Amino acid sequence: MHDLSGQLVLADVQKAIGYVLAVLLVLAFAVAVLVNMRRGRAEVGSEVELAANRKPYMADDELETKKLDRTLGVGLVLLAVIAVALPLYWLAEPGRQADAVAGFADVAVARGENTYVNGAQCASCHGPEGVGGVANYTITDPSTGDFVAQVQWKAPALNTVMYRYTPEQVLFILNYGRGYSPMPAWGAPGGGPLTEQQLTNVIAYLTSIQLTGDESKAAVQAELDATCKADDAGQCTLPGAKYKTLGEAVFNLGYDSGFAGGAYSCGRCHTKGWSYGQAQVPGGGAMGPNLTGGSEQRQFATAKQQEAFVSAYPKAGTAYGSSGWSSGRMGSFGTNPNSIDPKTATMSADQVMLTEEQIAAVVAYERSL
Numbered sequence: 001m002h003d004l005s006g007q008l009v010l011a012d013v014q015k016a017i018g019y020v021l022a023v024l025l026v027l028a029f030a031v032a033v034l035v036n037m038r039r040g041r042a043e044v045g046s047e048v049e050l051a052a053n054r055k056p057y058m059a060d061d062e063l064e065t066k067k068l069d070r071t072l073g074v075g076l077v078l079l080a081v082i083a084v085a086l087p088l089y090w091l092a093e094p095g096r097q098a099d100a101v102a103g104f105a106d107v108a109v110a111r112g113e114n115t116y117v118n119g120a121q122c123a124s125c126h127g128p129e130g131v132g133g134v135a136n137y138t139i140t141d142p143s144t145g146d147f148v149a150q151v152q153w154k155a156p157a158l159n160t161v162m163y164r165y166t167p168e169q170v171l172f173i174l175n176y177g178r179g180y181s182p183m184p185a186w187g188a189p190g191g192g193p194l195t196e197q198q199l200t201n202v203i204a205y206l207t208s209i210q211l212t213g214d215e216s217k218a219a220v221q222a223e224l225d226a227t228c229k230a231d232d233a234g235q236c237t238l239p240g241a242k243y244k245t246l247g248e249a250v251f252n253l254g255y256d257s258g259f260a261g262g263a264y265s266c267g268r269c270h271t272k273g274w275s276y277g278q279a280q281v282p283g284g285g286a287m288g289p290n291l292t293g294g295s296e297q298r299q300f301a302t303a304k305q306q307e308a309f310v311s312a313y314p315k316a317g318t319a320y321g322s323s324g325w326s327s328g329r330m331g332s333f334g335t336n337p338n339s340i341d342p343k344t345a346t347m348s349a350d351q352v353m354l355t356e357e358q359i360a361a362v363v364a365y366e367r368s369l
């Protein structure tokens with residue numbers, strides 16, 4: 001976020017000067033009207049001698065010396081004022097426009113925050129400042145509609161959401177929601193209540209609350225140390241660790257602890273029941289496809305190719321692997337080239353969900369499923 005305080009002060013001063021000038025002009029106008037009304041009433045003489053709207057004028061001598069000099073002098077002064085003031089105004093204009101754009105961006109963030117906290121209450125599920133949370137949800141039988149269970153469904157942290165998704169992907173998720181989960185549709189295309197402008201503002205707010213790369217990496221490392229403590233060979237060494245390898249721990253990051261609402265995990269999309277603590281076959285498929293039974297060996301000839309896919313998820317509509325085709329629903333877990341706008345540098349290249357080592361580990365785990 002830029003610091004706008006200096007520019008805003010300048011804008012306020014300009015506004016104040018403008019108001020003072022406006023008030024002075026109105027006062028001067030009122031005085032002129034009053035004075036003229038008085039003068040107009042005074043009878044100067046009969047129409048023949050001197051009509052009421054005429055006055056005896058200066059003699060030629062005076063007119064061509066004093067009067068002429070004074071008028072030319074006033075003209076010169078005004079010309080000088082214009083010669084100085086106009087370039088000054090032009091010089092300041094690009095800055096004023098830039099300030100207006102920056103101020104506009106700040107307004108978008110503030111409005112987006114208001115929608116996040118109050119309007120749509122995203123915070124009630126995704127946590128304050130997008131730290132992640134849970135949503136109460138009733139699971140029903142898809143064939144009969146009967147009640148199955150009341151669960152708490154992890155709502156992923158959004159303070160890294162721009163790491164994994166491009167703004168277009170986020171807009172798509174917001175427009176349509178995730179119909180199989182507690183995440184409702186928010187945009188008009190999905191039948192939701194918010195306008196595209198409101199959603200754009202929410203995305204501006206989300207962008208403003210993204211963690212730094214270091215904060216995110218440290219949090220993931222702390223969580224992995226608490227669940228796995230991998231050695232150099234990627235085996236978990238924590239006594240009684242639930243997971244055998246670093247890759248398995250990454251795949252399930254936050255399953256028991258609720259860390260970041262599972263945002264960094266793969267299981268939340270690739271394992272049925274993962275998000276509400278009833279994980280079924282690991283990697284057996286949910287919203288994301290089944291990764292087991294050697295399917296990933298078939299899709300990606302080498303682990304490197306699969307790592308590249310997980311790191312930088314291909315744009316919607318483009319092909320990957322031997323017969324994959326991106327739908328735009330997954331995200332990038334390494335450097336997300338589509339999110340880094342070279343013009344604004346909104347995201348920096350070190351804002352990644354997982355390190356190269358962690359991605360290699362999770363890919364090795366998936367290829368073993």
Ligand code: HEC
Pocket residue numbers: 115116120121122123124125126135153154155156158161170173174178181182183184186202263268275287
């Ligand atoms: C009733 C709870 C609830 C509310 C309110 C809610 N969400 Fe969600 N949201 C969820 C859940 C649960 C998920 C995860 C769904 C899944 O498992 O795929 C989710 C997923 C998302 C995702 C995808 C994140 C990812 O990494 O997969 C985004 C983005 C998102 N929500 C943004 C928002 C925004 C912005 C709002 C407010 C306009 C909002 N949500 C309101 C519950 C909620």
Ligand code: HEC
Pocket residue numbers: 251264265266267268269270287288289291295296299306309310321324325326327328329330331333362363366
């Ligand atoms: C938000 C949900 C989501 C998350 C989280 C997610 N995936 Fe996916 N993944 C998908 C979807 C959906 C696809 C199917 C491809 C598509 O639609 O573009 C997919 C496809 C894949 C594929 C290719 C499968 C194939 O055979 O074509 C791999 C490999 C994969 N994901 C690995 C991962 C790993 C590793 C992680 C965690 C680091 C992960 N995914 C996290 C949703 C997700």
